[in-house]
Amino acid sequence: MQNNKKNCKSRITRREFLGAAASVTAFTIVPRHVLGGPGKTPPSEKLDIVCIGVGGKGFDDVRNVMSENIVAICDVDTKHAVDAFKMFSKAKKYSDYRRMLDSEEKNIDAVVVATPDHVHIPASVKAMRMGKHVYCEKPLGQNITEIRLATRVAKETGAVTQMGNAAHTGYNYRSVSKMIKDGIIGQVKEVHCWCDQVSLHVSLRPAMWSSTMTTATGAIATAGSWFEARCPSPTRMAT
Numbered sequence: 001m002q003n004n005k006k007n008c009k010s011r012i013t014r015r016e017f018l019g020a021a022a023s024v025t026a027f028t029i030v031p032r033h034v035l036g037g038p039g040k041t042p043p044s045e046k047l048d049i050v051c052i053g054v055g056g057k058g059f060d061d062v063r064n065v066m067s068e069n070i071v072a073i074c075d076v077d078t079k080h081a082v083d084a085f086k087m088f089s090k091a092k093k094y095s096d097y098r099r100m101l102d103s104e105e106k107n108i109d110a111v112v113v114a115t116p117d118h119v120h121i122p123a124s125v126k127a128m129r130m131g132k133h134v135y136c137e138k139p140l141g142q143n144i145t146e147i148r149l150a151t152r153v154a155k156e157t158g159a160v161t162q163m164g165n166a167a168h169t170g171y172n173y174r175s176v177s178k179m180i181k182d183g184i185i186g187q188v189k190e191v192h193c194w195c196d197q198v199s200l201h202v203s204l205r206p207a208m209w210s211s212t213m214t215t216a217t218g219a220i221a222t223a224g225s226w227f228e229a230r231c232p233s234p235t236r237m238a239t
Contacts, residue, residue: 051112052097055080058114121146128159137164
């Protein structure tokens, strides 16, 4: 597979811009919002982002990055995504994330994925292979094979990635992760996980997708997917 580390969109920094501007003999008055300043981020230093899945939790995610440039948003359910479509009226609208990524490849830096679980890996991997950085909601994938694929592609492309599991950014989880990576407890060969929130509910409502075994992998997948992504050594999940 061809390495895509060089595919990331090159950016001119504020310092480089000001340095180049200083060499220009013609005097021009530039608005503060262009150069930046206290409380102002110049457009040249903002990320150009597209969001896949902008209803429900996806609406929260797109609002959390609204300080950047939202180039386009995508959702197959226009009713569920109506609030995002209204708020980000200037962003391009798509119903197929593959078409959006193909069309906007040269215009973006990063991708936010907040779809139902089965789209997480296909969308994230496609974006990373294009040289885009990725924020993906939990669970990252539906099985260990998908997690390993995403991990490998991230390493090959050099993409900056993050999974949307806020609880696992805390000191306790990060400490355990560090102990495992540093080999403090030796090689991890087997992990036993359990969760009291696993549901076999057959509802297909969007809010239930992540917790049902029929449309996703249940609540246990959150812990399993996170651990596999954090612990690269050969690991067998026993549930």
